[in-house]
Amino acid sequence: xxxxxxxxxxxxxxxxxxxxxxxxxxxxxxxxxxxxxxxxxxxxxxxxxxxxxxxxxxxxxxxxxxxxxxxxxxxxxxxxxxxxxxxxxxxxxxxxxxxxxxxxxxxxxxxxxxxxxxxxxxxxxxxxxxxxxxxxxxxxxxxxxxxxxxxxxxxxxxxxxxxxxxxxxxxxxxxxxxxxxxxxxxxxxxxxxxxxxxxxxxxxxxxxxxxxxxxxxxxxxxxxxxxxxxxxxxxxxxxxxxxxxxxxxxxxxxxxxxxxxxxxxxxxxxxxxxxxxxxxxxxxxxxxxxxxxxxxxxxxxxxxxxxxxxxxxx
Amino acid sequence: xxxxxxxxxxxxxxxxxxxxxxxxxxxxxxxxxxxxxxxxxxxxxxxxxxxxxxxxxxxxxxxxxxxxxxxxxxxxxxxxxxxxxxxxxxxxxxxxxxxxxxxxxxxxxxxxxxxxxxxxxxxxxxxxxxxxxxxxxxxxxxxxxxxxxxxxxxxxxxxxxxxxxxxxxxxxxxxxxxxxxxxxxxxxxxxxxxxxxxxxxxxxxxxxxxxxxxxxxxxxxxxxxxxxxxxxxxxxxxxxxxxxxxxxxxxxxxxxxxxxxxxxxxxxxxxxxxxxxx
Numbered sequence: 001x002x003x004x005x006x007x008x009x010x011x012x013x014x015x016x017x018x019x020x021x022x023x024x025x026x027x028x029x030x031x032x033x034x035x036x037x038x039x040x041x042x043x044x045x046x047x048x049x050x051x052x053x054x055x056x057x058x059x060x061x062x063x064x065x066x067x068x069x070x071x072x073x074x075x076x077x078x079x080x081x082x083x084x085x086x087x088x089x090x091x092x093x094x095x096x097x098x099x100x101x102x103x104x105x106x107x108x109x110x111x112x113x114x115x116x117x118x119x120x121x122x123x124x125x126x127x128x129x130x131x132x133x134x135x136x137x138x139x140x141x142x143x144x145x146x147x148x149x150x151x152x153x154x155x156x157x158x159x160x161x162x163x164x165x166x167x168x169x170x171x172x173x174x175x176x177x178x179x180x181x182x183x184x185x186x187x188x189x190x191x192x193x194x195x196x197x198x199x200x201x202x203x204x205x206x207x208x209x210x211x212x213x214x215x216x217x218x219x220x221x222x223x224x225x226x227x228x229x230x231x232x233x234x235x236x237x238x239x240x241x242x243x244x245x246x247x248x249x250x251x252x253x254x255x256x257x258x259x260x261x262x263x264x265x266x267x268x269x270x271x272x273x274x275x276x277x278x279x280x281x282x283x284x285x286x287x288x289x290x291x292x293x294x295x296x297x298x299x300x301x302x303x304x305x306x307x308x309x310x311x312x313x314x
Numbered sequence: 315x316x317x318x319x320x321x322x323x324x325x326x327x328x329x330x331x332x333x334x335x336x337x338x339x340x341x342x343x344x345x346x347x348x349x350x351x352x353x354x355x356x357x358x359x360x361x362x363x364x365x366x367x368x369x370x371x372x373x374x375x376x377x378x379x380x381x382x383x384x385x386x387x388x389x390x391x392x393x394x395x396x397x398x399x400x401x402x403x404x405x406x407x408x409x410x411x412x413x414x415x416x417x418x419x420x421x422x423x424x425x426x427x428x429x430x431x432x433x434x435x436x437x438x439x440x441x442x443x444x445x446x447x448x449x450x451x452x453x454x455x456x457x458x459x460x461x462x463x464x465x466x467x468x469x470x471x472x473x474x475x476x477x478x479x480x481x482x483x484x485x486x487x488x489x490x491x492x493x494x495x496x497x498x499x500x501x502x503x504x505x506x507x508x509x510x511x512x513x514x515x516x517x518x519x520x521x522x523x524x525x526x527x528x529x530x531x532x533x534x535x536x537x538x539x540x541x542x543x544x545x546x547x548x549x550x551x552x553x554x555x556x557x558x559x560x561x562x563x564x565x566x567x568x569x570x571x572x573x574x575x576x577x578x579x580x581x582x583x584x585x586x587x588x589x590x591x592x
Binding site for chain 2: 049052053054055056074077078080082084085086087088090092093097101102104105106107133149150
């Protein structure tokens with residue numbers, strides 16, 4: 001039977017006049033990756049800060065690794081790792097000195113801290129850079145060092161706040177590989193992200209949060225289904241053709257057709273993208289209309305959020 | 315996987331032992347910085363050294379602080395002031411370091427760890443005080459080279475340096491509080507605008523008596539002046555003492571001011587630190 005290592009229910013947190021969290025709940029089983037997905041200001045970072053004992057909350061309850069976050073903060077701290085939005089490594093120190101420093105602060109003795117540093121340097125592929133100052137590291141290397149520092153006590157739960165923001169594609173892949181390795185070894189990972197592809201690749205479950213409330217909790221596959229189909233879009237060469245193009249799209253659409261006069265475009269979701277595109281293209285030709293562009297688009301995360309939020313409001 | 319040892323700090327003694335261990339780790343980190351970045355260290359000292367050279371050699375020849383003519387005994391007057399000013403400016407280094415640790419998420423990381431979170435602040439204080447002692451030593455050697463001498467006994471001289479560190483120690487709490495207060499490292503850099511008048515509107519370079527009345531009063535009551543005047547007396551250097559209470563009781567004032575500063579800013583800093591969790 002899977003054990004629940006992260007459980008937060010009905011969390012509420014106010015900063016002065018704004019409610020950062022307004023009854024947010026999540027759970028994560030041991031060894032799984034839970035993604036918190038949402039727009040800026042949705043409450044992702046607040047949730048991570050509460051669960052990692054950095055921030056008190058007003059209402060609700062939260063337990064991590066079996067301990068109450070507010071009552072047993074010290075017990076929780078011995079069982080978690082945190083990597084915040086900034087890489088909190090000491091750039092003046094070498095990679096190895098950093099890990100030894102954090103090892104000591106996790107209260108390992110000197111020789112144990114050294115051993116653990118070497119293990120982690122190997123695990124995160126930093127052996128060659130071990131004795132170089134972190135200052136000269138690439139973004140991906142710094143992030144990996146940061147991750148290694150939060151892994152010193154082999155935490156049961158690891159919190160990652162936007163672990164790949166600002167990294168180049170190679171750096172992102174390095175971090176993803178590291179996170180996947182950790183989860184495979186039994187660590188529960190809770191991460192926040194803006195990127196749908198990142199959530200898709202890493203997460204077992206995704207909690208979509210907006211205005212501090214749960215919007216959707218689902219698997220990546222389920223979420224994508226909810227986020228709707230591909231969209232067929234036509235951009236008119238002459239705005240006067242827009243009504244005619246709208247009719248064409250409506251005839252193949254599986255949902256509401258949206259007309260954007262500013263962009264001279266009409267679009268609608270389609271379930272079977274290729275036949276829909278072919279049919280629409282044929283209709284355009286038959287009516288001898290000229291268009292600037294016709295094509296299929298995957299929904300962007302923004303659209304997905306708008307759609308989810310719109311559904312929520314109904 | 316590393317197995318979890320039982321909490322080593324369940325007893326009070328164990329907790330104390332580990333807290334000291336945490337302080338040592340943070341102080342050790344600061345010293346690695348010092349060793350790894352001698353250039354930074356040199357830059358921080360560069361300012362007082364340039365000031366010494368400017369005031370002693372450029373302006374000094376025109377300064378008549380003893381009433382015996384321009385330039386007479388100016389080195390003997392200005393050098394203790396320079397020591398005091400260096401201590402006074404030091405809080406900006408503290409504030410900058412704290413602001414950086416906060417902005418970079420270092421303080422958050424440490425707060426999420428099972429260590430004594432006070433180590434960030436207390437370790438900082440210990441490291442900065444030792445750092446200041448090194449600063450003073452370097453300035454002391456430079457002072458000897460340009461001809462300054464302490465006329466006091468060994469113990470008086472040592473006492474003077476203790477008073478200087480006492481001021482610096484108190485101002486570290488101001489630095490910690492300001493470092494937590496400012497929003498970014500950039501803002502911490504601007505604190506120099508506060509440090510400058512705080513260090514200069516004092517008896518550091520000129521006797522408050524020679525300033526316009528209101529400014530002289532501020533300068534006379536400035537904690538930096540109290541320390542500067544007190545150490546001048548201990549060093550046996552000319553002090554050009556005015557009639558105000560702190561100038562007449564410089565030694566008492568130099569001991570009391572840091573007590574008052576600590577009493578105000580230590581609790582403010584601690585509260586600011588605790589409020590990080592709000």
